[in-house]
Amino acid sequence: MAPASPAGSAPASPRLPAPSRGRRPGMARLEVDRAFPRSPRGVLKIARTLVALAALICFLASDAHEAYTALAGMETVITGLFLLLYLLRLDARMRCLFWPLADIFNSVVAALFLLVVGLFAIIIKTNKGTLAGGVLGLILLVLCLVDVVLLCKKISLDKARGRSAPAK
Incomplete structure (x- = not known):
């Protein structure tokens, strides 16, 4: 006969590891940077995304040229x-590329294209939707330039603090 267990408890069994809840053992969880959306760079990225989306909607609604729609x-x-x-702090995990520099390159190229497309959309002004999209494109151009300035300041501050050299 098996030994009796204390009242109200289950029989003794070997302890099993807790379930992994769908994660593989080698996979790390993604952390959300909750401070980024409230930072100046975060607010600027959100504003750029929303203004670009508004320009896209204007160009789509007005049946503007495909180049305008594609750029937006x-x-x-x-x-x-x-x-x-x-x-998601993926820039800290993927160190194969210096992400602020890639972001600067993206912003400069986008600013050049937005200058051309915004001016053409305003000058040609086939309809009010294209005109509104062109104005939003020029606002987006200014946001891109502000983003470049903020990113350059971030890079120069990181270099001044000695963060440019990899830790050994």
Whole structure:
């Protein structure tokens, strides 16, 4: 006969490891940077994404030229991806690329394209939707330039603090 267990408890059994809740043992959880959306860079990224989305909607609604729509769509997607990159702290995990420099390059190229497309949309002004999209494109151009300035300051501050050299 098996020994009796204390009243109200289950029979003794070997302790099993807790279930992993769908995570593989080698996988680390993604952390959300809750301070990033409230930082100046975070607010700027969110504003860039929303203004690019508004320009895309204006160009789509007005049946504007495909180049206008494509540029606004690409800017929305790329800025949204950079926002996710910084929000999920993936820039700290993926060290194969210096992300602030890639972000600066993206902002400069986007600013050049937005200058051309915004001016053409305003000058040609086939309808009010295209005109509104062009104005939003020029606002987005200013936001891109402000983003470049903030990123350059971040890079120069990190270098001054000695963070540019990898830790050994």
